[in-house]
Structure formats: structure tokens, C-alpha cells
Amino acid sequence: MNWIELNKTEGLLTLVVIVNDKNILEGVKDSAFGLQREMTKLNICIECVWDDETIENYSMAKNAAIKYVQTKYVIFVKDEEFLKNFYDQIWIGAIANSDDPKDIDRAFSYKYSFERIMMLNNSRLSGLCVSVNAIKQVGGFNDLLESAEDYELLLRLEEYSPFLDSLDYFVKFANFEIKPVYREDFVTYAYVLARYRKKLEQIKLLTSAVKRTEDWAKLFDQKELLNKSFSAFVDNDEKLLKQMGIKDPIVVIMDEDNLCLDVIEEFASRFYKAALNVGRGVILIKNKNKQWIEDAKNMHIRAILGFQSDIFADINSDEVNINAIDCPKFMDIFDHPLYISYFLMFPVNDYYCLSPDMDYAKFAKTNFTSVKEGYSWWPGGSRVSGLSLDWKNKTYDLIFMGSFTDYRDYIRELYNLKGEERYIANKMLQLLKKDPSKTFEVAYKETIDLVFREDEYLHDLYNDRKLTLVTMNHLWMVARIVTALYREKVIKALLDSNIELHVYGNSWKNKIFAKYENLKIHGEVNYEEGLLEMAKSKISLNVFSWHKDCITERVLNSMFNMSLCISDDSKALHENFIDGEELVVFNLKNIDELPDKVRFYLNNDNERERIIANAYKKVSKNHSWERRVEDLDNIINEILGLDD
Incomplete structure (x- = not known):
């Protein structure tokens, strides 16, 4: 062309x-x-x-x-x-x-x-x-x-x-x-009559519209084609209509007052822009006015996508709610389902869960009756505007774009639990501190099995599904404690080795780090500014929250912005990237090895840049937001039975 x-x-x-x-x-x-x-x-x-x-x-x-x-x-x-x-x-x-x-x-x-x-x-x-x-x-x-x-x-x-x-x-x-007038016009006329026939019936116009079109087709000797095409669209269990409407819009919900340092808002915005780029119909809803549901309930909506959106918790039988729209509905969760359980427990029709952590997706499917299926769906990576492929302007050696939380604050909350739950929580905490490779759910199961042997009176907590879920929800602070504890261990290991580390935001202004002159604390940055900071750093550190089968935006963004990603381990990282070729992985069980790895790649420019180039090639092909649009389309087509 x-x-x-x-x-x-x-x-x-x-x-x-x-x-x-x-x-x-x-x-x-x-x-x-x-x-x-x-x-x-x-x-x-x-x-x-x-x-x-x-x-x-x-x-x-x-x-x-x-x-x-x-x-x-x-x-x-x-x-x-x-x-x-x-x-x-x-x-x-x-x-x-x-x-x-x-x-x-x-x-x-x-x-x-x-x-x-x-x-x-x-x-x-x-x-x-x-x-x-x-x-x-x-x-x-x-x-x-x-x-x-x-x-x-x-x-x-x-x-x-x-x-x-x-x-x-x-x-x-x-x-x-x-x-x-072309013969093929009448196939289009048949399609629009079939597509809008329910609406035409509602406004009592179907008979007139069909007759008007038939008269036009008869004038050009195309009535047989019109009727045959109309029957094909109507009688094929609507599968053909669904195929014809494959680019009908996905509605993306942006909850502007439910942000995490603007990450949720950015995910919604970047998915929206990527969908437009690849020709996928998409509508962005930025407010909580329910009028949009009233408008959309009679439209052809392909799916609804919410990023940890409370629109799925607003199910009131006396009011118009999300169930008025007949299409697959997706909640993208990147915190553990227990943390946002309120968004998952309502009777939402055709409800599905997306998550960057497959363990989280499985947990949502298993423990929340409205969730029909859970899918692994990572965020897309983003490149800072105007960044060239030969970018060499590196201001920093090492940065970390995450926040800091003092685990001691959570421990104080742990003591407010009732006796049985506090007992289980302490056992879980000791188990996860000893073996940080375990997921929260595995640690809970192993702790309950251990407690049973010691104290049978807790049997109801284990056997009652609803009670178990409530108990696990109360114990979620254990995962927060362990996440914060290991994040602090990682940071201290680097600082104690005299490696300069750049961090962002007021959460780092904690007395725990007062003695470290090599911790450089910058002000808060928004999402786009964070991408630039990654581009300016030779190495970007990633320490997951308690994800064990996950890829997050922090990993992908560092790769897109020509910064070497050094991350703790996860199953999804191993399945999608090669350690030492596209990123560098360290183990939370051996944090003391991390400083030497950082020094090695700071002192070996060629090796670092080789890995950066490999990573950029991989993420450009497989991990853009445009690719995530394609991945979601494939999931939707599978659900609608259009993947064959």
C-alpha cells in the first residue's frame, strides 16, 4: 500500500x-x-x-x-x-x-x-x-x-x-x-437489520424497516440475497453476529478516586490508548455516574474491564447496576483477592478475574462464587516518550521505584486479632519468614495442618469454607508483614554494602534509614516521570509484593526503558524470561548474594547492555499494552466460543 x-x-x-x-x-x-x-x-x-x-x-x-x-x-x-x-x-x-x-x-x-x-x-x-x-x-x-x-x-x-x-x-x-447500488450492499443491509432487530422491535419499527429494505432489494433483483443473508445472521444462534461485531467496544472503567500512586488510572488509560492504536473499539468511563450503564444496557458491548473497580461491588437490586449489561465482565486485580474481597463477593453476572499473578487468579476462581474463571493477564510495559534506542544518558547506578512500609506497624495490628487467629497468624509468620518461596495460601494450609495436630478445637476454621475465607482475610496482614520485612532486608543489604540506591516518595523518610547517606530519597513521581527515572538508571531493582507467579509493570517498564532489571524470583519470570540473558534474578533466601550481583553488572557495561538489549527485544514483541489488548481479545473470544 x-x-x-x-x-x-x-x-x-x-x-x-x-x-x-x-x-x-x-x-x-x-x-x-x-x-x-x-x-x-x-x-x-x-x-x-x-x-x-x-x-x-x-x-x-x-x-x-x-x-x-x-x-x-x-x-x-x-x-x-x-x-x-x-x-x-x-x-x-x-x-x-x-x-x-x-x-x-x-x-x-x-x-x-x-x-x-x-x-x-x-x-x-x-x-x-x-x-x-x-x-x-x-x-x-x-x-x-x-x-x-x-x-x-x-x-x-x-x-x-x-x-x-x-x-x-x-x-x-x-x-x-x-x-x-452494489449487490454486496444488501448483505450489509441484512446485517444491520439483524444486528439491531431487538432495538427495532422495541421501537416498533422492525416490520417497516424490513419491508423498506425488501422493496429496495426487489428493485435491484436482490431480495433472495437479502433474505438469505438475514436468515444466516438471525438463525445461526447469533454466533455469526458475534463474529461480525468482533471489534465492538470494550468498556474500560477508570476509578479516579481509587488510585495507587496513579498506577490504576495509568493502567486504564494505557489500555485505552493501546486499544485505539490497534483498531479495537474501546470506551473509557471516568466517573461513577450510573447513567452510562443505562445508556449501555441496550448497546453491543463486547466486554467490561475494571481495574480493581468498585463498580462490581455496587450491586443493588433496586437500582440499575452492572448486571444490566449482557457481556463478559472482567476485574483486573493485582493485589491479593483477599485485599479486595469486597469487589469480588457480589453476584455479578458473567464475572471473570484477570491478574498478573496466576495464583491470585486461581484463588479468586476457587473462593468467590461469582467468579466464573481466573486468567493470567499481566500489565503492559511502557516506554517514556521520546526515548531513543541508543539511550546512554545514565544518571544513576541503581533505583527502586517501590514504596516503603514499616512491617513493625503491621505487627502491632496483628496483636488486635482474636486469640485463635492471632495464634495462627504467628505460626504463619514464622513459616513465611523461614521460607519466603511459599504463597500465602500454601502457608495458611500448612499452618492449619500444623495447628490441628496441636489443637483440634480449631477444626471449624479449617472445614467451614466461608469461615475459612473470613479467617484468611483477617490474616492477610501476615503477607503484608512478610512483604515489608523482606523489602527492608533487601534494601539494607544493598545499603550496608555501600551501594548507592535512589528511591522515591515520602514513605522512605523513616528513622530506620537515617544513618544511610547512600540512600538518596527523591520526591514523589507520577507514572510517566517514573519511566524516565528508570531510563536514567543503569539498574532497576524489583522486589515483588507477595507474588510468586507474577510479572509486574515495574519489571516490564524497566526493560522497555533500557534499564537492567534485577528482581526477586517468580514462576512467571522463569516461564517468560531467561535469567542472565534478559534480566537478573535473585532469591529472597539468599539476599546476601544480591550486592555482589549488582556490583558485577555495574562494573561490566558490555554484559549489562547485552542483557538490556535482549530484554527490550523480548518485551517489545510480547509485553506491550497493544499485546495485552490482543491477549484480552483472545480471552473474550474463548468465552464467547469464537476461538475456533
Whole structure:
């Protein structure tokens, strides 16, 4: 495919002319130059697809072109329409010469209702101007359709209009049929009738819409094709419709008041942007106003994704709630399920758990009855804006982007537990201090087995599933104690070896570190600033929370930003990265070996940079947010039965 940019202006609009015949390219270019002389603010580009075997239809060509468009709005025309002047050039000129989208809305656009659009047809659609972002939000042009793709896109824009800006698209219909009619148009008409048949039934328009379309098909001797296609869409248990709507939007929930140093907000935002980049329809919800649920309950929503979102805990049978939307619903959890159990215990329909730690995903599936399945799903890594591959500007030797918590504070809370639970907690704590490779759940089970042998009166805590879960929830502070304890041990081992360590945030201003001049405490940094700090450091340290089968954003971000990752161990790290080739792993049982490893890689630039290069190659291919969008799509397709 070739992209020919005939001119570049500061205007609002790009006109993309799709040429699928090399022989007429020069004629199209001449016409385009003539049009541009009349509309000086109009960007004109030509997409040439005759030599691209991956482009099978105009929908695919338009989706491919979107990534090149730099203006806010775009109008697509096919070569024959451009040459034969099917599109209203006065209308295009009015949009192109506007300085503000509001001018277009006031003077040149009429808002057509869903009902009106459905009763019209593609032949009367004489102009569709859409913001590039809106096209991406609704999933792009449907590349499974051979024709009338503008018309089908317009219906989806109207469907999802509550989530779009009021000025995201402008449409013009002619008073009579002015565009050519193709046989494939009637497959598209059959599809939209099937897709919206429930809505059409609700507004008592289905019979009229079907008759209007049948009359149009009969005029062009295509009624048989229309009816056959409609039956295929309706009668195939809706599987075909689900396949056709594979890019329908995923709703991403951003809980702005439930942040962890802005990490949760960043995960939602970066997934959203990555989805737009790869052409996956996506809608971002930033507030808790339940009106969006009311708007979405009759839309075609592919899935709902919340990042530790309390929207799944707001299930009140007397009010509209998330169960009103019929689609898979995913909670992404990166803290242990016990820590956010309130979000998992409500009767959410079609509820699934995602987690960067497979142990956490399994725990959620096993212990919370609403969770139908748990999946391993790591966060994506991110690269700081503008960072070059040959970046060598290293200001620091070693940084750690995590926070500090004094485990002694949690120990004081432990003493507030009731007698039996405090007894179990102390036993668990000793077990995990001795063997930090164990998960919290394994330590709990082993502790209970040990306690049974010593004191049978605790038998109910072990055998009653609900009581066990409550008890484990109360004991979660044990994992917090051990996490904080080992994090402090790691930091002290490095500081005691006279290695300079840079950390961030007020949590490090603790008297425990008062004597260490080699601990350099910086102010709080946001997510993007943290990426830059990683890029400025030769080595980035990772110490997990009590994850034993996990990959976190701290690991991936260090690799994306050309900093050597040194991390404690996890099963997922071993399955996805090679120790000594793409990162360096240390064991919490042998923390005393860590300082020597750090010194080795600080003193061996070639070896450090070799590992950094290998890591960057791996994460660029497998661990971007764009890849996470693909991974989630695969999970959704599996759930919907579309993975075969």
C-alpha cells in the first residue's frame, strides 16, 4: 500500500481518496489538485491499494489509512465517487474551510436519528465526516463487509453516541438516490437489520424497516440475497453476529478516586490508548455516574474491564447496576483477592478475574462464587516518550521505584486479632519468614495442618469454607508483614554494602534509614516521570509484593526503558524470561548474594547492555499494552466460543 500526501495544511479535515486501479491514479491526482486549489485548508491524501494483497476491501483500506491521518476529521471517498462527483463538494468545502467544529455543526449538519438513518439507505448517504478518534472508539470500519461500510459505521456511531463527543461526526443525506447500488450492499443491509432487530422491535419499527429494505432489494433483483443473508445472521444462534461485531467496544472503567500512586488510572488509560492504536473499539468511563450503564444496557458491548473497580461491588437490586449489561465482565486485580474481597463477593453476572499473578487468579476462581474463571493477564510495559534506542544518558547506578512500609506497624495490628487467629497468624509468620518461596495460601494450609495436630478445637476454621475465607482475610496482614520485612532486608543489604540506591516518595523518610547517606530519597513521581527515572538508571531493582507467579509493570517498564532489571524470583519470570540473558534474578533466601550481583553488572557495561538489549527485544514483541489488548481479545473470544 502506498500513501500519497498531496498537501498538508493546518485545517480540520483530511479527504482520503482510495484508488484501487493504478491506471486511473494520475487522473485522480489531477482532480485532487484542482479541488485543493478551491479548498486551501483541505488535506488531501490518496491511499493506493492495488499492490497490497492484505487489503481485501474498502473497509480494510480505510482502517489502514486512519493511522496516517493527522487532522481531527476525515472523509473517505472511493475513486469512482471522487471522479464522478457523487460527494457534495460544497459540503466538503464548508467543512474544510471551517476553523471550529462548532461552525460545521451550526451551519452544515443535520442530526439524523437512529430511526431515520435505518429507514434511509447507503445510496442516499452523500457525506460522512467523522473524527478519527470516534472511528477508533467504535472499532473502525467493519472489514468483514464488502460494501456500504460508511452506512454501517454511521449506525454504530449513532448507537454509541452517548459516549462520543457531540461533534464527532457530521452526516449528509441526499433527497434522492445518487450513489451506485452494489449487490454486496444488501448483505450489509441484512446485517444491520439483524444486528439491531431487538432495538427495532422495541421501537416498533422492525416490520417497516424490513419491508423498506425488501422493496429496495426487489428493485435491484436482490431480495433472495437479502433474505438469505438475514436468515444466516438471525438463525445461526447469533454466533455469526458475534463474529461480525468482533471489534465492538470494550468498556474500560477508570476509578479516579481509587488510585495507587496513579498506577490504576495509568493502567486504564494505557489500555485505552493501546486499544485505539490497534483498531479495537474501546470506551473509557471516568466517573461513577450510573447513567452510562443505562445508556449501555441496550448497546453491543463486547466486554467490561475494571481495574480493581468498585463498580462490581455496587450491586443493588433496586437500582440499575452492572448486571444490566449482557457481556463478559472482567476485574483486573493485582493485589491479593483477599485485599479486595469486597469487589469480588457480589453476584455479578458473567464475572471473570484477570491478574498478573496466576495464583491470585486461581484463588479468586476457587473462593468467590461469582467468579466464573481466573486468567493470567499481566500489565503492559511502557516506554517514556521520546526515548531513543541508543539511550546512554545514565544518571544513576541503581533505583527502586517501590514504596516503603514499616512491617513493625503491621505487627502491632496483628496483636488486635482474636486469640485463635492471632495464634495462627504467628505460626504463619514464622513459616513465611523461614521460607519466603511459599504463597500465602500454601502457608495458611500448612499452618492449619500444623495447628490441628496441636489443637483440634480449631477444626471449624479449617472445614467451614466461608469461615475459612473470613479467617484468611483477617490474616492477610501476615503477607503484608512478610512483604515489608523482606523489602527492608533487601534494601539494607544493598545499603550496608555501600551501594548507592535512589528511591522515591515520602514513605522512605523513616528513622530506620537515617544513618544511610547512600540512600538518596527523591520526591514523589507520577507514572510517566517514573519511566524516565528508570531510563536514567543503569539498574532497576524489583522486589515483588507477595507474588510468586507474577510479572509486574515495574519489571516490564524497566526493560522497555533500557534499564537492567534485577528482581526477586517468580514462576512467571522463569516461564517468560531467561535469567542472565534478559534480566537478573535473585532469591529472597539468599539476599546476601544480591550486592555482589549488582556490583558485577555495574562494573561490566558490555554484559549489562547485552542483557538490556535482549530484554527490550523480548518485551517489545510480547509485553506491550497493544499485546495485552490482543491477549484480552483472545480471552473474550474463548468465552464467547469464537476461538475456533
